[in-house]
Amino acid sequence: MATPSLSEDTAKAVLRQVEFYFSDSNIPRDDFLKKKISESEDGMVSLALICSFSKMRGHLNLKAVKADDVPEVTLKAVAETLRTSSSLKVSEDGKKVGRSTDLLDPDEMIEQLDSRTVAASPFEYNVQREDVEAFFGKYAKVNSVRLPGHVTHKKYFCGTALIEFSAEEDAQRFLEQSLVFAGAELELKPKKDFDALREEEEEAADVGDYDSNVEEKYPKGLLVAFTLKSISAGDSQEQNVSDELTKEGATGSEQKTTENDNDSKEKIDDKHKSTASVYKDDMNVVLREDLKDVFQKFGTVKYVDFKVGEDKGYIRFDAPEAAQKARAAAVLAKEGGLVVKNFIANLEPVTGDAEREYWSLLRGNQEKHRENKRFQSRLLRGGKHYKGGKHARGRENDSSRGRPNKAKRSGSA
Numbered sequence: 001m002a003t004p005s006l007s008e009d010t011a012k013a014v015l016r017q018v019e020f021y022f023s024d025s026n027i028p029r030d031d032f033l034k035k036k037i038s039e040s041e042d043g044m045v046s047l048a049l050i051c052s053f054s055k056m057r058g059h060l061n062l063k064a065v066k067a068d069d070v071p072e073v074t075l076k077a078v079a080e081t082l083r084t085s086s087s088l089k090v091s092e093d094g095k096k097v098g099r100s101t102d103l104l105d106p107d108e109m110i111e112q113l114d115s116r117t118v119a120a121s122p123f124e125y126n127v128q129r130e131d132v133e134a135f136f137g138k139y140a141k142v143n144s145v146r147l148p149g150h151v152t153h154k155k156y157f158c159g160t161a162l163i164e165f166s167a168e169e170d171a172q173r174f175l176e177q178s179l180v181f182a183g184a185e186l187e188l189k190p191k192k193d194f195d196a197l198r199e200e201e202e203e204a205a206d207v208g209d210y211d212s213n214v215e216e217k218y219p220k221g222l223l224v225a226f227t228l229k230s231i232s233a234g235d236s237q238e239q240n241v242s243d244e245l246t247k248e249g250a251t252g253s254e255q256k257t258t259e260n261d262n263d264s265k266e267k268i269d270d271k272h273k274s275t276a277s278v279y280k281d282d283m284n285v286v287l288r289e290d291l292k293d294v295f296q297k298f299g300t301v302k303y304v305d306f307k308v309g310e311d312k313g314y315i316r317f318d319a320p321e322a323a324q325k326a327r328a329a330a331v332l333a334k335e336g337g338l339v340v341k342n343f344i345a346n347l348e349p350v351t352g353d354a355e356r357e358y359w360s361l362l363r364g365n366q367e368k369h370r371e372n373k374r375f376q377s378r379l380l381r382g383g384k385h386y387k388g389g390k391h392a393r394g395r396e397n398d399s400s401r402g403r404p405n406k407a408k409r410s411g412s413a
Contacts, residue, residue, distance in 0.1 A: 005077030013059045014078055018050060019087050022099045025144040025164050028109045037098065044091060044098035047075055047082075116143075116168040118175060119194035120186045121160035122331060123147075125324030127182075132161050135181055140170035150221050151201045156320045159327070159349070162191060184331040201352060218359035221320030222302070223350035224295075224327060228286060228311045228343040231335075279308070283342045291315065294340050298325040314350065314358065323349070 006014065020026055027034055036045045048067040050056060051074065057065065060074055079094030089100045103109070123132065133145045146162040165171045171190075179186045279285040288304040295301050295315050299322020306313030317323045330337045330347040337344040350358060 005073060006081055010059055011081045014056065014081055015085055017055055017059060018078075018082055018097065019085055020144060021050065021053075022088060022097075023143065024109050025113060027099075027103060028113060037103070040096075040098075042096075042098070043102075044089070044096035047079060047090070047095055047097045050097060051075065051078060112168075113164060114191045114195075116166070116171040117162055117164045117191040118171050119160050119162055119189050119191050120179075120181075122184055122187070122327070123157070123159055123161055124182060124328030124332065125157055125159070125321060126328070127157070127161070132163065132181075136163050136165075136174075139177075140174070141166040148198075150320060151198065156221065156324060159324065160194060162194070182332055183334075197352075218356065220355065221323055221351075222317050223355060223358060224315045224317070224323050225348045225350050225354075226291075226313055226315065226338075226345040227348075228340065228345055229337075231339070231342050231344055286340050286343055290340055291345070294338055294345070295326055298322045298329065 021030070021033060027037075033045065036049070037043050046067060048070045051060060051062070051070045052065060052067040057063070060078070062070065062074070076094055079090050079097075082088050082097055083090050085100075087100055088097055090097050120132075120136075127147070129145050129147055132147075133142050136142050136145075143164045143166050145164070147157050148160065148162065150156050150158045163174075165174070175188050175190065177188065179188070279287060280289070285308065286306075287308060288306050291304045291306060291313070292301050295304075295317075298317070300318040301315060301322075302318050303316040304313065305316060315323075315326070317326075326338070327347050327349060330345070333339075335344050337346040339345075
């Protein structure tokens with residue numbers, strides 16, 4: 001029964017929170033609390049210290065107080081509440097709290113914990129722990145729910161929730177279920193599979209720490225891959241746009257040849273420069289500007305990696321949170337994705353090898369571009385400083401060596 005100092009709701013929240021702190025679910029991975037327990041002769045911890053934890057301060061409406069500053073009346077009320085627990089014990093003076101049972105071997109505890117834990121995804125970036133717990137709690141008793149952060153951006157939820165059930169049998173049963181949360185079908189897998197993937201991501205994130213020549217570090221969680229599908233017929237963006245651009249004479253790199261192939265190509269090149277203005281209001285042609293307009297509502301869009309006429313591309317945000325918001329919105333949308341003109345953009349996260357390869361190719365292209373600029377700069381400096389004499393080179397030679405594309409076009413005209 002709640003004491004007069006704590007409301008019923010507060011007493012329930014406090015009891016549940018402290019029981020979790022000392023539970024088999026938390027102790028194995030809570031190094032701080034585990035250390036405090038091991039340092040105590042009776043295995044109990046200062047109740048004032050427990051009340052100074054951030055979640056407890058929230059339940060008790062305390063400000064950012066230290067353990068020594070927790071009000072005495074609050075400690076007494078919490079102690080009385082905790083005495084109703086079957087898994088906790090409180091000292092006679094109400095100053096300390098601990099487990100009512102001894103700790104198992106840490107490795108054994110973790111093994112048991114993992115056996116009854118299921119990894120479920122995807123969840124929206126701002127999902128609440130209580131909502132996930134209530135959802136799974138309809139089917140079986142849930143001990144705890146964890147929302148781990150990204151490997152390199154800990155403060156951002158990674159999209160996979162870890163649900164610990166009270167029994168291993170319940171966890172095994174859930175792995176065979178087909179469940180839908182907030183409109184998204186959940187992928188359920190054992191925690192050991194999640195841990196294995198996590199380990200790979202951590203190793204990839206650490207690459208470069210010990211040898212800068214192996215691979216540069218790259219930002220994580222900023223990319224979203226998309227595929228465009230026609231709303232009306234389910235056709236791809238590439239097919240529809242290619243046909244349309246062919247009629248107008250402006251297309252990407254896969255334009256079909258005509259009888260006057262060279263003349264047609266020159267017209268295509270000219271038309272391609274004004275594609276954005278020509279197709280701005282065409283609902284059957286998606287431009288980079290159209291994609292940016294849709295995605296920038298979730299955060300700052302750094303770049304839209306997309307060519308007109310294709311059905312796939314990437315959105316590069318400046319923060320992982322923006323990418324998560326976009327993916328969550330696509331999952332929750334009744335259309336099954338984000339609407340871009342007459343198309344639906346289906347989104348996929350870009351992680352692991354795919355993410356690393358993307359940044360590697362991008363940096364490689366940037367380096368090639370910088371090298372080309374340096375090369376052309378050296379040629380220009382050579383032409384300026386070595387006119388005449390044995391080092392002189394004709395203007396034709398400079399043009400052909402420094403501007404190969406232009407020379408090639410001139411030769412084929």
